[in-house]
Amino acid sequence: MLIGIVLALPLLSINMQQRPQESHWLVKPFSLLGSAVSETFYSFSHGVKGTTAMYVDLINIKKQSEELHSANNELQARLEKMNELSLENDRLRELLSFKQQTKMSLTSAQVIGRDLVIDHNTITINKGTQDGIKAGQAVVTTGGVLGYIFKPEPFTAHVMLITDRYAVVDGIVQRTRAHGIVEGKSQNGCALKYVERTEDVKQGDLVVTGGLDNIFPKGFPVAIVESVERKTFSVSLKVDLRPVVDPYKVEEVFVVVDAAKEDFGDKYALPGTTAADATAVPGTGATPSAAATPAASPAATTATAPVAPAAPSAKPATPKPTTATTAKPEEKRQ
Numbered sequence: 001m002l003i004g005i006v007l008a009l010p011l012l013s014i015n016m017q018q019r020p021q022e023s024h025w026l027v028k029p030f031s032l033l034g035s036a037v038s039e040t041f042y043s044f045s046h047g048v049k050g051t052t053a054m055y056v057d058l059i060n061i062k063k064q065s066e067e068l069h070s071a072n073n074e075l076q077a078r079l080e081k082m083n084e085l086s087l088e089n090d091r092l093r094e095l096l097s098f099k100q101q102t103k104m105s106l107t108s109a110q111v112i113g114r115d116l117v118i119d120h121n122t123i124t125i126n127k128g129t130q131d132g133i134k135a136g137q138a139v140v141t142t143g144g145v146l147g148y149i150f151k152p153e154p155f156t157a158h159v160m161l162i163t164d165r166y167a168v169v170d171g172i173v174q175r176t177r178a179h180g181i182v183e184g185k186s187q188n189g190c191a192l193k194y195v196e197r198t199e200d201v202k203q204g205d206l207v208v209t210g211g212l213d214n215i216f217p218k219g220f221p222v223a224i225v226e227s228v229e230r231k232t233f234s235v236s237l238k239v240d241l242r243p244v245v246d247p248y249k250v251e252e253v254f255v256v257v258d259a260a261k262e263d264f265g266d267k268y269a270l271p272g273t274t275a276a277d278a279t280a281v282p283g284t285g286a287t288p289s290a291a292a293t294p295a296a297s298p299a300a301t302t303a304t305a306p307v308a309p310a311a312p313s314a315k316p317a318t319p320k321p322t323t324a325t326t327a328k329p330e331e332k333r334q
Contacts, residue, residue, distance in 0.1 A: 095252055098142045104217060105258035107131060111251055112156070121164040121187055123147075125253060128155045136215065138256040144221035144244035144268075145169060145209060146253055157255075161247045162222065163190050170210035171222050174269055176200045182207060182222055182241065190223060192239035201228050201239055206270045211263065216256065219264035221245075 099106050113124035127133050129152050137149045139159045147167060151158040160167050164184040171182040171192055178199035180192040192207060205225040211218025223241035230237060 091252060094142050095254070099254070102217075102262060103260045104256055104262050105260065106254040107133065107257055109157075109253050109255055111253065114248070115158075118187075120166075121161040121184065121247065122150075123159045123161065123247065123250070125157050125159060125255070126155070127255065128153045128157050130154050132257065133157045133255055138216045138259070140216070140220060140254050140256060141245050141250055141252075142254075144223075145216060146245055146247060146250060148215070149255065159253070162243060163187055163247065169216065169222060170212045171207045172210045173199070173201050173225070174206045174208045174219070174266070175202075176205075179210065180207075180239070185240070188242070189226070190241045190243060192223075192225070192241055193236070195237045195239055197230060197235055197237055199237065201225060201237055203227060204270070206244075206268070207241060208264075208268065211259070211261070214259045214261055217259045217262035217264060219267070221268045224270075 095108060099108070107127060109125035109127040111123050112126045115122040115124075125139075133149055133152045135149050135152055139146045139148055145162060147159045147161040147164070148169075149157050150160040162169055162182060162184055163186065167182075167184040167190075169182040171180050172178065173180070173192075173195075176199060178195055178201055180195040183191055183193050185191045192201075195201060203225055207222045207225065209216040209218060209220045209222055221244045223243045225239055226242045227240045228237055229239075
């Protein structure tokens with residue numbers, strides 16, 4: 001111990017002579033080693049802490065993302081529902097406005113079914129005989145003719161569309177007042193029959209109802225002329241039509257209980273195709289002013305309507321719609 005103390009005295013004296021801020025050369029290796037160990041431990045602990053915090057944050061972010069995704073889906077569903085309600089509100093507002101502005105007696109109904117049989121084009125509405133619905137009553141929308149009732153039941157009714165091959169509607173070419181009968185031809189089209197060959201019918205003309213028997217209102221849109229063909233050995237024109245109303249997109253309809261002799265005149269006339277713009281029909285002697293008179297005054301229709309030259313095989317154009325409109329579908333179906 002004495003020898004150890006004697007040997008340590010010079011070292012202690014040398015260490016005491018150094019400045020307090022300076023480290024002894026014997027202590028520096030231990031200091032460097034301690035600093036390295038401390039730095040390594042700090043880095044490790046900091047990395048573990050950061051990783052743990054990131055993991056926790058990811059869990060929270062995932063939870064928040066799921067909540068936001070669920071809320072977004074709910075808001076999207078509400079938005080779609082609001083859009084649907086807005087569209088329905090617009091349709092109902094249009095129906096209400098149409099009903100208020102007309103003097104016809106109408107019963108509103110909703111489409112609840114469609115005929116899947118290719119041979120027939122019909123729809124089913126949610127009103128029947130309990131609501132005063134009868135066979136033969138016209139069915140219309142705010143845009144045009146849809147068809148008529150052919151099979152009423154207590155709480156529902158079947159509507160024969162104008163595109164059904166058994167359907168017939170009295171029609172008039174609005175521009176020239178040429179009469180004919182609109183008959184169904186296919187699911188997307190119909191034809192204007194019994195139009196005399198001398199009549200002026202062009203592609204794009206609007207065909208409206210004639211108003212016979214007070215079933216349909218007069219002057220209501222039915223279809224638009226797609227093509228006109230004049231056959232050499234035929235006394236009538238071959239006129240193909242496209243309905244103004246797509247029956248497969250209709251959701252609400254009106255059943256005409258009483259047309260009240262409503263005459264829409266040129267209210268639904270296409271631009272440039274009004275009765276006032278009609279030109280003289282070859283061979284009839286009709287003038288533009290005479291052709292315009294029927295649209296302004298129903299009483300003048302008979303006096304000023306164009307009369308074609310008589311043909312032995314020509315079929316009468318006026319009497320047929322009266323009988324065919326109400327009797328033809330039922331007789332053929334039975």
